Amino acid sequence: TIVWEKATGKPVYNAIVWQCRRTAERIEEIVKSGAGESIRVKTGLIPDAYFSASKIEWILDKADPQRVRAKKGELLFGTVDSYLVWKLTDGKVHATDRTNAARTMLFNIRTMQWDKDLLDLFNIPEEMLPQVLCSGDNFGFAPVGGREIPILGVAGDQQAALFGQCCFSAGEAKNTYGTGCFLLMNTGNVPAKSENGLLTTVAATLRGEEAQYALEGSVFIGGAVIQWLRDEMRFFAESKDAEYYAGKVPDTGGVYLVPAFTGIGAPYWDMYARGILVGITRGTRREHIIRAAQESIAFQSAELIFAMERDTGITLKTLKTDGGASRDEFLMQFQADIADKKVVRPVIRETTALGAAFLAGLGSGVWKDKKELKKLWQADKKYVPSMNREEREKRLDKWRDAVRRCLGWAKE
Structure with missing residues (x-):
């Protein structure tokens, strides 16, 4: 602003x-x-x-x-x-x-x-x-x-990423993993009202096209929790090291980290929520907390996916991912496991920049239409869920319990 x-x-x-x-x-x-x-x-x-x-x-x-x-x-x-x-x-x-x-x-x-x-x-x-x-x-x-x-293309960060992922039709969705995480689903020419704390927003369109809309869920603190561990807690020197340390332990040892540093977004929308670390024991190690931080990104994103499915009645079979943190193999696999969705990462992960380039390219005649753009999109890697239902539900219940404990913390 x-x-x-x-x-x-x-x-x-x-x-x-x-x-x-x-x-x-x-x-x-x-x-x-x-x-x-x-x-x-x-x-x-x-x-x-x-x-x-x-x-x-x-x-x-x-x-x-x-x-x-x-x-x-x-x-x-x-x-x-x-x-x-x-x-x-x-x-x-x-x-x-x-x-x-x-x-x-x-x-x-x-x-x-x-x-x-x-x-x-x-x-x-x-x-x-x-x-x-x-x-x-x-x-x-x-x-x-x-x-x-x-200057032939201007779009908001996440709407540009939606365009860059070629989600041009109703029901197509992507999740961007950056400082925050943002899940958007194209809902077509009619704005969909959410009953589960999601936002109704405008999707990127070309001059002369009918308006398109999207449902959006926001995770305020996504990759920023890894930056916090790096800069304030000094758990490691580089953000990419989080993947290595998370893989050094088989699980979090019962530790859950809710990174509500600036409140929490959908589906809770509580500006007075604050971060919480629960389940610590004498045996808790640095690696457990790092893994809990990694998992918190996927837990928050999974909650958005479930809310979006309830609002639209559409069951997502595949989630397209992008953004800097999507390079993290551990995070992408855990996302597939906890959301029970196939996760697909594209060759070009910086899809916000790609979306802006697509808009400018269409306006300048580099590409003639969206069909041509669809042919350019390529998958880099696919992640298939491997966690059983009982384990997934148990972990989600624990996560939600941790979230409930952080709500309203900063309210006087």
Whole structure:
């Protein structure tokens, strides 16, 4: 979330990242006021400090309390994509795409427009908001080496990954393993309402195409738990070492780690949950905790898969995976085991970048259509479930028990 001066291009306050919880109390106020359901219906999102709306309001309260400059259009808002487009075009274009707009909690995903009621709720002037285009569209030109290079693709991180995984049809899904984990399923041309804590969002489409939607489940702390073990706990020197240490013990020795460092997402959505480590005994070793951290990523992702199946009535037979942590053999096999799904990792794991390239390539004529892109997608490795049902259910029950113990911890 960035607010900058139109005249100078300089931010008026430090950018606020998606994991920041500084506006959690403000969101709680809004929910108590009864506005939560309206937000859910219009945006597809569950009210949370995770999204941009309350962050924009917070920055404006500090930098422009009376909204004088914002109403004049002297201050502009954008997610990172919008700020980059502004910079790349030398301030000629202030635009974003539908997928990024849908993450602000200000965008009506049914009308595909900024919602005036929500803007009033957060006291955000519409004059400071970017124009909203399709993901595959012309976002202006970047002057590079004396030439004008067209910007033909803009998409949110996870929607770009969904596009990069060629999940173009309803029922196709992928899970990205990065700092967080994000499971998205294409639901076609109709927004699907979740009864299990998932978000309804917009999928990436090309100019002229009918809008497409997706269900999304978010794991706030995925690969970040491995970074925590590396940097704060100093259990190992490099993130890739976690796989080695996890394989040094046959199980976690009854240890469960719930990495709710910044709250917990779907299906629980508790911004006051905090991390918990349970089941420690005198025999607990570093390797047990590392393995529990690895497994926590798969447990959280499995909960998203089960919630998505309940919402759509579709049983996922195959889960496409990507992102930096998908290289981890132990994690991918445990994901297949605990979710009871075949897991397929593609040759190109950085599918967010691939999705952005696909959008630009379609817009510039490198590829003629999505069918051609489907032929380019290749599987690298497949992981088949090997855990029996009794063991899987036992472990899931223990995980859920650990999660229940961490909920509401930070609430005064």
